[in-house]
Amino acid sequence: MTDYPFPPALRLLRWAIHGTFAILLVIAVAAAARQGQAPPALGGTLLGVLYAVGILIERRLPHYGGQTHLRLGRIWLVVITLGWAALALASPQFVWLAFPLFFAYLHLLPLSVALPGVAVLTVAAILAAAWHEGRLTSAQIIGPTIGAAVATLMAMVYKVLYAESEERRLLIDDLVRTRGKLVEVESDAARLAERERLAREIHDTLAQGMSSIILLLRAARRDLAEDPAAAEHHIAEAEHAAQENLEEARNFVRALAPPVLQHSSLVAALRRISDSAVAGTSTQVRFEVSGTPVPLPAAYDATLLRVAQGALGNVSRHSGAEHAGVTLTYLDDAVILDVYDDGHGFDVSNPDGQAAGTGYGLRVMRERVRTLEGTLAVESSPGEGTAVVATLPLLRGEAA
Structure with missing residues (x-):
């Protein structure tokens, strides 16, 4: 009806x-x-x-x-x-x-x-x-009476079916509303995750690059009067770092891999940033590879490179170290990146990380490594230097 x-x-x-x-x-x-x-x-x-x-x-x-x-x-x-x-x-x-x-x-x-x-x-x-x-007659009584009884019984069944149908409809409406709320929650979570990802990318790329440029320009200004050749070298390094930072920004917008990895291997990229990250400081960095290098997934390359950039950025800004080292170790079931220095160190029990910094860089590194089901260990104490060890598991067939 x-x-x-x-x-x-x-x-x-x-x-x-x-x-x-x-x-x-x-x-x-x-x-x-x-x-x-x-x-x-x-x-x-x-x-x-x-x-x-x-x-x-x-x-x-x-x-x-x-x-x-x-x-x-x-x-x-x-x-x-x-x-x-x-x-x-x-x-x-x-x-x-x-x-x-x-x-x-x-x-x-x-x-x-x-x-x-x-x-x-x-x-x-x-x-x-x-x-x-x-x-x-009895037929006149029985006929309408049976018809009324059958109609009443069918109407009762009809009402039960209608009640069940209405209950199911209300349940479906409730599920639709709940699904809408879940979509909103997931959308908010996705936005927060994307915001966190953007913050990590900016911290590990643009911010680190700017720090290197600032250190190089300070060194150039310091040497400008006494050693113009060294100052020129620092300016050239700053220009090169600025060019790389510009490439980082462009690729960051396009969500591409780090430019330093686009035309070189992870080993070459790590060797390069080991030299450039502490440029303009008195810190000497040594880069080593242990084991036989094997091709890694792109996500592994990017994560290890970002961890190295973040750790070396902390070395250049906070540690005051004379020596630092970057070691990339290939094992059968894992790949390990170790960045250490002999600088001031800090109290790892301090939830804010280094006393001179915000601790955000270490948190970003942990989140990056955790995304690939890896671990990040930080060992340090005041006056004893710092070691940052990132370990990423390699499952069978995951390399290459």
Whole structure:
């Protein structure tokens, strides 16, 4: 009767009831016409039109089950009932139209009203049949009574199915809302993760490069008066570092690999940044490779390079070390990067990291390594230097 969200089984049941009413009405009108009963035949046709109009109106009503729907439906039911009563008294062929009306009563009225209404309708059908026969028989009692009982039972099943359908619909609506909230939470988490990733990239690339440029320019200014050749060398190094930083920025926007890795291996890239990261300072860096180098996944190369840049950046800015070392070790099941220095050191129990810094660089390095299921160990104490060891596991077939 309306396009509310019922499952197919319930919609089929509703249309079966309407179909039963239509079939019984057509049979009754045809029988009355054959017997020359023009007024009942015309009345039956009018009743069918009113029934169809009610269905059409109901299909166009919004908010199924609302007060407007119920009010109009009950008015429609009263009109149909009165029309049926008049036809049932006029011709016995219309008595059996009471059967689909049982369902309408049980559907549109609360049970406290519907059940007495069905009982009254049943008694009316029995009396109408007896009126036309001129006597009351057991068949006249049993037929409408069984019809009322079957209709009541089916209506109860219908209500149970409807309740389950409504419960399922509410559950689906709740799941849809929950899914929407989860999407929002995941979107927020993704934004936070992307913000953290951008912060790591900026810290490990642009910030480190700028630090190197500043150190080189300071060294050039220091040597400008006494050693112009050394100053020129520092300026050239700063220019080269600025060019690399520009490439880092461009590739950072494009989300590409670090430019230092685009045209060289990890070993060559680490050797290069070992020389440039502490340029302009008195720190001497030694780079070593242990084991047999093997090709690594691009994510491993980028992570190890960023860890080395971050650790060497800390050496140049905070340690005041005379010597530092970078060791890349290839094992059968892991690759290890070790960056150490003989500088001031710091208290590793301090959650903020180095006293002179923010500790953000170490946290970034840990997060990078943890992303690849690796570990980052930091060993240091005041006056004893610092060692940063990054270990990335190599599963079978992961190298190359």
